[in-house]
Amino acid sequence: GAVVSQHPSWVICKSGTSVKIECRSLDFQATTMFWYRQFPKQSLMLMATSNEGSKATYEQGVEKDKFLINHASLTLSTLTVTSAHPEDSSFYICSALLAGASYNEQFFGPGTRLTVL
Amino acid sequence: GQQLNQSPQSMFIQEGEDVSMNCTSSSIFNTWLWYKQDPGEGPVLLIALYKAGELTSNGRLTAQFGITRKDSFLNISASIPSDVGIYFCAGRSSMEYGNKLVFGAGTILRVKS
Numbered sequence: 677g678a679v680v681s682q683h684p685s686w687v688i689c690k691s692g693t694s695v696k697i698e699c700r701s702l703d704f705q706a707t708t709m710f711w712y713r714q715f716p717k718q719s720l721m722l723m724a725t726s727n728e729g730s731k732a733t734y735e736q737g738v739e740k741d742k743f744l745i746n747h748a749s750l751t752l753s754t755l756t757v758t759s760a761h762p763e764d765s766s767f768y769i770c771s772a773l774l775a776g777a778s779y780n781e782q783f784f785g786p787g788t789r790l791t792v793l
Numbered sequence: 794g795q796q797l798n799q800s801p802q803s804m805f806i807q808e809g810e811d812v813s814m815n816c817t818s819s820s821i822f823n824t825w826l827w828y829k830q831d832p833g834e835g836p837v838l839l840i841a842l843y844k845a846g847e848l849t850s851n852g853r854l855t856a857q858f859g860i861t862r863k864d865s866f867l868n869i870s871a872s873i874p875s876d877v878g879i880y881f882c883a884g885r886s887s888m889e890y891g892n893k894l895v896f897g898a899g900t901i902l903r904v905k906s
Contacts (some may be wrong), residue, residue: 720896755874
């Protein structure tokens with residue numbers, strides 16, 4: 677249980693185009709999902725918290741108009757990188773929060789490698 | 794913001810050896826987690842700790858939630874080649890809202906067979 681998928685697993689796009697990444701919780705419902713960015717040989721940096729049915733909460737320094745997040749259902753959150761530039765190239769990882777009576781933890785997707793040319 | 798200091802940064806050990814890594818913080822944490830990340834993959838939860846002093850095992854892995862609530866360690870016994878990867882500690886402090894996690898910088902583990 678607690679499987680999270682991401683699609684696509686990798687994407688290459690031209691500078692100026694927009695890219696959408698999907699995050700799905702496959703066997704549980706998640707009212708909260710998180711989006712992280714990871715640069716090579718670095719740790720995970722939280723970009724935003726995605727809440728089903730409401731606006732995402734962005735971390736300081738993350739442009740909400742550039743990284744659009746939509747959490748329209750209890751099993752799907754999407755991250756759209758708008759007008760992508762080479763500096764947006766990174767590994768984007770989502771996680772979904774599995775909440776229970778005594779358990780409240782994030783399970784991560786396999787990540788999406790974005791390369792902007 | 795909250796910060797976790799994870800050490801060592803990397804380790805290159807012989808197969809069969811035991812491994813120890815730790816995380817410390819100047820702040821108190823309510824939860825300590827240990828994840829493993831393989832190249833090109835997302836982190837996988839290894840052990841979750843919720844109580845100060847708690848010692849939890851998962852196969853050859855053992856982790857402890859420090860008594861002061863400001864540190865945690867992860868031990869791997871009798872390492873094998875598939876233990877190779879990056880290990881991250883993560884914590885949740887009482888100062889953060891919404892279940893946000895803070896991650897350490899990671900420990901790169903290489904195993905020589």
